[in-house]
Amino acid sequence: MSAYLGQIYAIVWKDLLLELRTRERVVAMGAFAVLSAVLFNYSIDRTAVRPQDIGAGLIWMTIVFGGLLGVGRTFHLESEDGAFRGVLMSPVPKDAIFLGKTLSNFVLLYVVSLLIVAVFMLFFGMEIGTSPAVLGLVLALGTLGFVALGTLFAAVSSGTRMGETLLPILLFPVLLPMIVAGAGATERLLAGRPVSEVVGNIRMLAAFVLMAVAAGAVLFRFVVED
Amino acid sequence: MTGKGIRSTGTALALLGLVGMLLVYWLSFFWVSTDRLQGVSQRIFYIHVPAAWTCFLAFGIAALTSGMYLWLRDERLDRAAVCAAEGGMVFGTIMLTTGPLWGAIAWNTYWNWEPRLILTLLLWFIFLGYFMVRGSTENPEKGKRFAAVVAIVGALDIPLIHLSVIWFPQFLHPQPVVVKPEGPTLDGDMLTVLLTSLAVFTTLFFGLFLLRYALETLRAEVRARERAATA
Numbered sequence: 001m002s003a004y005l006g007q008i009y010a011i012v013w014k015d016l017l018l019e020l021r022t023r024e025r026v027v028a029m030g031a032f033a034v035l036s037a038v039l040f041n042y043s044i045d046r047t048a049v050r051p052q053d054i055g056a057g058l059i060w061m062t063i064v065f066g067g068l069l070g071v072g073r074t075f076h077l078e079s080e081d082g083a084f085r086g087v088l089m090s091p092v093p094k095d096a097i098f099l100g101k102t103l104s105n106f107v108l109l110y111v112v113s114l115l116i117v118a119v120f121m122l123f124f125g126m127e128i129g130t131s132p133a134v135l136g137l138v139l140a141l142g143t144l145g146f147v148a149l150g151t152l153f154a155a156v157s158s159g160t161r162m163g164e165t166l167l168p169i170l171l172f173p174v175l176l177p178m179i180v181a182g183a184g185a186t187e188r189l190l191a192g193r194p195v196s197e198v199v200g201n202i203r204m205l206a207a208f209v210l211m212a213v214a215a216g217a218v219l220f221r222f223v224v225e226d
Numbered sequence: 227m228t229g230k231g232i233r234s235t236g237t238a239l240a241l242l243g244l245v246g247m248l249l250v251y252w253l254s255f256f257w258v259s260t261d262r263l264q265g266v267s268q269r270i271f272y273i274h275v276p277a278a279w280t281c282f283l284a285f286g287i288a289a290l291t292s293g294m295y296l297w298l299r300d301e302r303l304d305r306a307a308v309c310a311a312e313g314g315m316v317f318g319t320i321m322l323t324t325g326p327l328w329g330a331i332a333w334n335t336y337w338n339w340e341p342r343l344i345l346t347l348l349l350w351f352i353f354l355g356y357f358m359v360r361g362s363t364e365n366p367e368k369g370k371r372f373a374a375v376v377a378i379v380g381a382l383d384i385p386l387i388h389l390s391v392i393w394f395p396q397f398l399h400p401q402p403v404v405v406k407p408e409g410p411t412l413d414g415d416m417l418t419v420l421l422t423s424l425a426v427f428t429t430l431f432f433g434l435f436l437l438r439y440a441l442e443t444l445r446a447e448v449r450a451r452e453r454a455a456t457a
Contacts, residue, residue: 149379156372160362170355170376173348174383180390208386215382219375222296 007092011100016107018077025070029112032066037119051124056187060179062116063143067109068171071150072157072164074101079158088224098151098220102213105147113139129189134198138189141205142182148212149174155223177208229443236436243430250276250423258419267331270324272419276427277320278346284314284431285349288356289381292374301446304370307377308360309438311353313431318350341391348387352380 019025040058044051051058078084087097117139120126129135150171157166185201254272261268288311295303325343326336337343356376363369412420 152375152379156359156375159368159372160359161364162358162362166355166358166362169351169358173351173355174379174387176344176348177383177386177390204386204390211382211386215379219296219378222371223375225371 007096015104060183094221095217145209152216233440240433246426274324276423281317292377
């Protein structure tokens, strides 16, 4: 068991170290988030609708689109010089590779999602609500479920001619539970509603994460086999 | 069953289904009594509901055979999956076009964010992804595996999608009138037409499915012979 965790850790560490040195994906996703918030500001009529009222939805759509940007490139760097073949040939089970990739993507997207929330607070004068820790948990579950399916489908789409164009078509239909439960919980938490109102949403998000991680871990080997 | 047996069974079932379809149309236009509240527009029910049932059946078969394909790697399972998925797309499209037509009259709107509508629409798109993945890989073996993965994730996600969409309190869609604990509440002649139509749609689907399967088998054979000839 500890050997297995060590293998996952090795993959996570390798990916995060690469990201730390290039900073490509986090900078791209972060810049995307801030610029989206700027455009959102001008895309809504602020005399008709208050940004706070639709803030939760905008936050989650920004996470989805920004996440797509980062997750789609999961296998991009390693596709050069056959580096990913090396990863696959290493004596690490395929599901450990998947879990490692998912965790490193999760760390990146979670940081970005916190940034997105902070940017929306700042730009639109939104309040954080009374339970920021629960909001953090909701964001963590949502982004974890997203990157699990995102990593699996990124492996699929990067093996096709269409590449990243295919990713949203595969990913969006299955993301609905995450958006419904995540945006719903965020909206209530930002409005300062009690935590008891979002317990159902958190359960739904947890079920989604469980399904996404388990499905990815089991199915990943069929995607990367040669 | 031999290739020829599959073909002739498919032809027989498809012909039976097509003739049955004429009967369904005749029954639903001329025989069954008109709905007291909804009037003539309710007659689309006899096409819409069987199409929905067939679509779910077909996608269910596609997801099941996809899973078995990844496990057993039998080409026939993949062929069955793609043929069932095509049937699901066809009947799903029928459901998604007849629904709004009826809705335009009954609800005064073509579209409504109702759980069953959005579930079906997403299912349709999941299988659109299934075909796009299949069609855009250099290596067909890879495409088969990728498509199976898409179908399985879709099948696993459907219960969650269903649970999360029913949270939205919009229930314009009519509630079940046949399958419910206290028994059907549909009038006798309407139930007869509906059950006839269900049988006809299912027969037609399996007929088309077998024909498609036979075609896919022939294509595989042609490819194998081409390879043998060039080798």
